[in-house]
Amino acid sequence: MEPELAEVKDFFASHEPFSRLPGAVLDALPRRCTMRYHRRGSTILDADDTVEALRVVRSGAVDVHDRAGGLVERVDVGGSVGVTGLLEAPPYGFRVTAVEDTLLLLVPRAAFEELLDHAPVSAHFLLQQAHRLRAAVKTVQVSDHGGAVLRTQVEEMVSGRLVTIDPARTVQEAAAAMQAERVSSLLVLDVAGRLAGILTDRDLRNRVVAAALPYSTTVAEVMTPDPLTLGLEAPAFEALLEMLGRGVHHLPVVDGAGRPQGLVTSTDLMRLERSSPLYLVQDVGRQTSTVGLAAVAARLPSIVDHLVTQDVSAGDVSRVVTAVADAIHRRLVALAEARLGPPPVPYCWVVLGSQARHESGLGGDQDTAIVLDDSATAADADWFADLATAVTDGLVECGFPRCPGDVMASSPRWRQTESAWRGIFAEWLDHPTPEALVGAAIFFDMRPLAGDAELCERLRRDVLARTPHARPFLAHLTKQAVEHQPPLGLFRGLVVERSGPQQSTLDIKHRGVGPVVEIARVHALSSGSPAVETRARLQEAAAAGRMDADAAADLLDAFEFISYVRLRHQARRVREGGPPDNHVAPETLGHFEKRTLKDAFGVVRAAQGVLAGRLPLGYIS
Secondary structure (H helix, E strand, O other): OOHHHHHHHHHHHOOOOHHHOOHHHHHHHHHHOEEEEEOOOOEEEOOOOOOOEEEEEEEOOEEEEOOOOOEEEEEOOOOEEOHHHHHOOOOOOOEEEEOOOEEEEEEEHHHHHHHOOOHHHHHHHHHHHHHHHHHHHHHHOOOOOOOOHHHOEHHHOOOOOOOEEOOOOEHHHHHHHHHHHOOOEEEEEOOOOOEEEEEEHHHHHHHHHOOOOOOOOEHHHHOEEOOOOEEOOOEHHHHHHHHHHHOOOEEEEEOOOOOEEEEEEHHHHHHHOOOOHHHHHHHHHHOOOHHHHHHHHOOHHHHHHHHHOOOOOHHHHHHHHHHHHHHHHHHHHHHHHHHHOOOOOOEEEEEEHHHHOOOOOOOOOOOEEEEEOOOOOHHHHHHHHHHHHHHHHHHHHOOOOOOOOOOOOOOHHHEEEHHHHHHHHHHHHHOOOHHHHHHHHHHOOEEEEEEOHHHHHHHHHHHHHHHHHOHHHHHHHHHHHHHOOOOEOOOOOEOOOOOOOOOOOEEOHHHHHHHHHHHHHHHHHHHOOOOOOHHHHHHHHHHOOOOOHHHHHHHHHHHHHHHHHHHHHHHHHHHOOOOOOOEEOHHHOOHHHHHHHHHHHHHHHHHHHHHHHHOOHHHOO
16 A cells, blocks of 8 residues: 555544444545645635535644534544535535644545445444534524523522521511511521521411411411522523422522522512513413413413523423413313312322423323222212313313323223222233323323322322333333334435325424434333433433433433424414414425434434334334
8 A cells, every 4th residue: 555545544543433444444445535735714615515525634623613603613633524414415504614724534425425334434423413413402592582581590680688587486577577578478597597498478368367377376387398499590491480380489599508599589580571471370370261261371372482582492491381281271170170069089180191291382182181089989970070071171272172082081981090090001011002002102191280199199109110010011112112213214314294184294293202202201111210201201211321321412402402393383383373283394494404303313213223222122023
């Protein structure tokens, strides 16, 4: 071999992923390459270029910028640029410039495509694209208007003025302090100055006046002990979500040592963001009729549209949608109970599927059930049938369509005692029929919403104790998770629906979000994890070593970006006067979204491959 070619071979042999090529392939590679020199500051590739060769930095360094001018990465000796342009249709989408005088080795397209036949090379470039996906996730969370109102930190909202009281003081003294200081709550401190509790004007009304307690009652007897707190660095949006989810209006703010620094109230958040969904939840609680609830629910799409143009992640937007849906469910249950009278036996109204996972989008249908106390008799059936019918009909009026598969509490099949539910889950686990897999996709994601939550939680604990041992069931669930592949073709093209009313669109829910949800569910059920949210399930799987930590992080990024595209599409549909759906026409996506969706789908497909190799598919005949 000529000395110059031998030097190039040695260079490739000392840098990943080329160092892992078979000897014969490595020997032949230098003859297929060319060299190109670029002076410092010169442009190597532009965003509108067509890329015909992989560029490997032999000496010097290059910077890669996106179309907005943001630095994506700096590539040093041994690194490469141009992968995206080789794997996807032009234009390239990035500008590459020489940071210093730079010498590049150009691997032509044909040679590069042959190198991808070798697993170490293809895996290396998949990882490179995963890193780019992570950068893309951060990019889409930048406000279209340059604002970041909902990402304000609570530290910027608290005044530092603390109004406190000793737990041994009386409620009369507490009320006088609130009046004098013109506040609606007091922080209760122990003798060491640590936060012991919180006392609000609502506590005084509900726990003192309504209960006819004497004014000499101590604060310690009626306060909320060990309240939820936030750190100074927490975003205001986190405060908002906690208030929505827990139905509270005051959150103490503490420093790193746990010492109280102030208080954030719902009023503070309302001043911060007038279009806050907190208004929506508060309005839901004030409604006395289904008509009023429907009018409030109709405002949700515009709020989602606003949020997706702010610095808010898809996960947080979904939590807001879920919080509003939860509030509507609870209010409908309360209105029905007010009309029907008290329930004859304890019960729990549960939500299933995406709402249970806090991953709701716009236009989602109903998935609900009722868990009854084992003391329920046939004589109680009519009361619960009336409850279920009232709530189900009310949800339809509020914009939540009926479930096409009739998985709703209005169906007698899904109103069962706790013991009967155990039998249903046992049948699914022991005999994994297609119906069992449908049940797993809905009922194994379950969350209590109204009534006696312990009925649901006890049932979940018992079921999750069995799932790790149900190997045939897990095998079928795994098979389903790896077969529902994302819409990515052989040559990384987006695969659209070929027939039906949604022809030429991408089913972003069932073929994008869905596979990630299924992968996470398999990991959770195989370990008996109580986690319900997809993100929590993947994070837990990584922490326990059931998933590679980097692979889990990549999958979380993929899930975030796919979910973002879905929510943005739904908001656009509503803005244009159409119903929200999950069918995205590729022509409505920009080059950036198309390219990053392909990256995300590639990460999902890789995760499916790993899952298929690690879980017990051998149980399936």
